[in-house]
Amino acid sequence: MNRTLPLAVALAALLVTGAQAHEPSGDKVSLVYDQKLPNVPGKSMRIVLVDYEPGGTSSAHTHPNSAFIYARVLEGAIRSKVNNGPITTYRAGEAFGEFPGDRHGVSENASTTEPARLIAVFVVDTDETELTTPYDE
Template identity: 50%
Template sequence: MNAKSIIGAACAALAITTAIPAAAHDPGDVVTPHFERAIPNIPGKTLTALIVDYPPGGASIPHRHADSSFIFAYVLSGEIESKVNDGPTQIYRAGESWHEPPASNHLVSRNVSKTKPARLLAVFVADSDEKELTTPIK
């Protein structure tokens, strides 16, 4: 199965997944748990996939990722502006991706468009006993 097929399957599965608001997001943003599974050949690690839906003009509040979490982010639709740690602020379009090292501060994460929604797939590899994958920066 190629990457495009995997992304298509992830989007199709959204119809049967319950959406929940995320603590590090504005009330209008929705984070949908999509997949979570312990990694059998890496004891103590779990892979978690989430879909983040940003409404037009929607943004996450600045947040910190868990100390053990490595993140792969892939823009499914729209354009998302992101700034991680002291890296540059960048705009990623549908089909583009980036990664975030463990314990990252995600200072900017927002939908660039004021008129169209945007959607992001976030895949975390983290310690299985992590309680929170993201926490707001105070």
């Protein structure tokens, strides 16, 4: 556990820095869990909360090529577009997945008056330090 604490602190700092860069867009990302998977060498589970202000968005982004992601909307509604798929609205209690190499072109609060929140569970290479990389759509 002592070895994972410095990594968790470093990842939290990276995510907070990224969240501050996104702040004008109206999203905030918080690392809430980081654990090596004892039965899958080289892989970790990282969990982030993404809070969207009313009308808030995230920049178009990708995740590491090693990442499988399960996302569940906890509050409000989130509009999402992955790769060339349709823009889909997910409401509280609904979930979706993202596969390694997917491009997340739209991720935003579907409401301009109410906040929204989702939790994202990443299974990712343990040595991965960046969970999102912006791209121009």
